[in-house]
Amino acid sequence: MPDEAMTYRAAGVDIDEAQRALRGVAERIQATHSENVLGGIGGFGGLFAATFPGMAQPVLVSSIDGVGTKTKVAAMAGDFSGLGHDIVNHCVNDILCQGARPLFFLDYYGTSKLSSLVFDQVVGGMADACGEVGMALIGGETAEMPGVYLDDEIDVVGTVVGVVDLEKRLPRRKSKAGDSLVGIASNGLHTNGYSLARRSLFEMGGLSVRDNVPGLSTTIGEELLRPHRCYFNSVHPLLDEDNTVYAIAHITGGGIHDNLVRVLPSDTQAVIERRSWTPLPIFQMIQEIGQIPDSEMFRAFNMGIGMILIVDRDSAAGVVQRLNQAGEAAAIIGQTQKGSQDVQVV
Numbered sequence: 001m002p003d004e005a006m007t008y009r010a011a012g013v014d015i016d017e018a019q020r021a022l023r024g025v026a027e028r029i030q031a032t033h034s035e036n037v038l039g040g041i042g043g044f045g046g047l048f049a050a051t052f053p054g055m056a057q058p059v060l061v062s063s064i065d066g067v068g069t070k071t072k073v074a075a076m077a078g079d080f081s082g083l084g085h086d087i088v089n090h091c092v093n094d095i096l097c098q099g100a101r102p103l104f105f106l107d108y109y110g111t112s113k114l115s116s117l118v119f120d121q122v123v124g125g126m127a128d129a130c131g132e133v134g135m136a137l138i139g140g141e142t143a144e145m146p147g148v149y150l151d152d153e154i155d156v157v158g159t160v161v162g163v164v165d166l167e168k169r170l171p172r173r174k175s176k177a178g179d180s181l182v183g184i185a186s187n188g189l190h191t192n193g194y195s196l197a198r199r200s201l202f203e204m205g206g207l208s209v210r211d212n213v214p215g216l217s218t219t220i221g222e223e224l225l226r227p228h229r230c231y232f233n234s235v236h237p238l239l240d241e242d243n244t245v246y247a248i249a250h251i252t253g254g255g256i257h258d259n260l261v262r263v264l265p266s267d268t269q270a271v272i273e274r275r276s277w278t279p280l281p282i283f284q285m286i287q288e289i290g291q292i293p294d295s296e297m298f299r300a301f302n303m304g305i306g307m308i309l310i311v312d313r314d315s316a317a318g319v320v321q322r323l324n325q326a327g328e329a330a331a332i333i334g335q336t337q338k339g340s341q342d343v344q345v346v
Contacts, residue, residue, distance in 0.1 A: 084125025
């Protein structure tokens with residue numbers, strides 16, 4: 001006979017620990033709820049009152065994404081504190097490309113064995129990030145699955161739902177040849193390219209998350225784990241006030257080429273001037289150690305540009321100024337021209 005009675009906990013799933021972990025972040029989650037959120041935490045579904053005063057034709061905009069293998073770097077460094085911000089900010093940036101304001105967020109947290117400390121860091125970070133953009137963390141799923149996930153590692157996925165007035169949705173059809181491309185700086189890899197970065201730095205380079213980045217006073221782990229920037233509070237006010245922003249591209253997996261091309265008209269080509277900004281040192285380190293071609297770097301990573309706005313040429317300087325005043329590092333990095341739907345980095 002086994003020494004311990006056969007229970008769910010003995011099989012590797014601790015329901016009581018999950019409840020304790022949720023209670024630990026409940027106050028931070030509750031703080032994100034507005035009067036639109038009906039009911040509390042723990043229901044079978046989240047309820048949100050769909051009232052949108054001032055909108056003629058409100059359209060819901062949704063997106064889902066994951067943090068990817070950035071979670072493996074977090075496990076290597078023993079620091080999961082930025083992952084909640086990563087997933088929220090990534091999703092909010094995605095629907096910002098349609099001009100949408102975020103309403104509520106749902107998360108999935110998967111692990112082999114639940115740690116209340118790690119759960120608090122990740123889900124608490126989600127709640128804080130939601131609060132920064134006025135969005136409710138309305139529900140989530142915690143899955144403890146031994147044998148599916150590796151020990152001491154987690155999986156983080158999120159879904160956002162936002163709203164935009166139909167007449168204000170992006171991209172607008174006004175975008176044309178001669179428009180300016182305004183780039184907004186990233187603060188690192190954000191949430192893309194980590195499989196290639198880990199292969200270069202840790203497998204080929206034999207480095208660890210505790211090694212320093214040349215020329216910086218920070219470690220590789222610190223640079224790789226910088227939370228994905230959220231551009232909503234800086235960019236969305238521009239969309240409310242005028243029609244000079246024609247389209248927005250969030251630079252994620254696929255880099256500048258694969259993301260900017262998604263918002264170009266069929267007869268318009270984007271030309272990016274590579275000399276208009278300097279990629280961050282972490283990108284140079286990854287490229288040199290892994291001997292990665294330029295073309296591959298620009299397809300796998302954002303290379304220091306987290307978002308690109310297609311803007312009326314006459315208004316571009318003013319847009320850059322306002323973004324910089326809002327705390328971003330923005331610059332004109334190229335323009336559009338007549339041609340096939342394509343992106344050229346020159």
